[in-house]
Amino acid sequence: DTAVSQTPKYLVTQMGNDKSIKCEQNLGHDTMYWYKQDSKKFLKIMFSYNNKELIINETVPNRFSPKSPDKAHLNLHINSLELGDSAVYFCASSQASWDGYTFGSGTRLTVV
Amino acid sequence: GENVEQHPSTLSVQEGDSAVIKCTYSDSASNYFPWYKQELGKRPQLIIDIRSNVGEKKDQRIAVTLNKTAKHFSLHITETQPEDSAVYFCAASINTGNQFYFGTGTSLTVIP
Numbered sequence: 001d002t003a004v005s006q007t008p009k010y011l012v013t014q015m016g017n018d019k020s021i022k023c024e025q026n027l028g029h030d031t032m033y034w035y036k037q038d039s040k041k042f043l044k045i046m047f048s049y050n051n052k053e054l055i056i057n058e059t060v061p062n063r064f065s066p067k068s069p070d071k072a073h074l075n076l077h078i079n080s081l082e083l084g085d086s087a088v089y090f091c092a093s094s095q096a097s098w099d100g101y102t103f104g105s106g107t108r109l110t111v112v
Numbered sequence: 113g114e115n116v117e118q119h120p121s122t123l124s125v126q127e128g129d130s131a132v133i134k135c136t137y138s139d140s141a142s143n144y145f146p147w148y149k150q151e152l153g154k155r156p157q158l159i160i161d162i163r164s165n166v167g168e169k170k171d172q173r174i175a176v177t178l179n180k181t182a183k184h185f186s187l188h189i190t191e192t193q194p195e196d197s198a199v200y201f202c203a204a205s206i207n208t209g210n211q212f213y214f215g216t217g218t219s220l221t222v223i224p
Contacts (some may be wrong), residue, residue: 041217103157
């Protein structure tokens with residue numbers, strides 16, 4: 001009974017394609033996040049939603065668009081994929097920023 | 113915004129020795145400091161956290177200390193074991209904010 005689940009786990013695609021990553025949490029948390037982890041392991045926040053409302057929108061290309069249909073789901077759509085988008089993308093949720101995150105298992109995106 | 117620095121970036125210790133990872137933060141309003149462990153190919157997982165109203169917290173072989181005046185906090189792992197090998201991330205957050213600010217990670221290797 002996974003708390004934060006992401007799909008797919010692996011995604012290999014060609015440059016220029018459009019792809020989506022889905023995230024769902026069953027913890028009843030109000031806040032969900034997308035993080036990008038590059039090859040140097042640095043965790044960089046991309047977006048955060050609180051109860052379906054966008055609250056953090058870091059400087060990422062507008063090819064990345066998050067969507068939160070309800071507070072248990074946060075999806076990430078990426079248009080016109082580029083080689084530099086290759087990374088591991090983690091979804092996470094928390095009840096508040098002063099509580100620990102629970103991370104999903106990650107999606108390893110490889111753009112060829 | 114908050115800036116969290118983490119040192120060292122890599123750390124090798126002999127099995128049974130202690131390991132110490134240090135982080136500094138810039139925003140004196142930060143009051144929650146979690147530590148995450150990320151094993152190879154896995155998600156980051158919360159291992160211990162500390163809030164600003166305490167100076168030290170222990171959980172078996174791991175402990176975290178916080179010096180609010182100096183704005184630094186540290187993770188201590190005693191009697192290290194090979195399964196402690198992982199990347200460790202510190203983070204800081206403010207309870208009125210919306211996100212964690214992560215350090216750049218420390219890759220710990222415990223040599224049997």
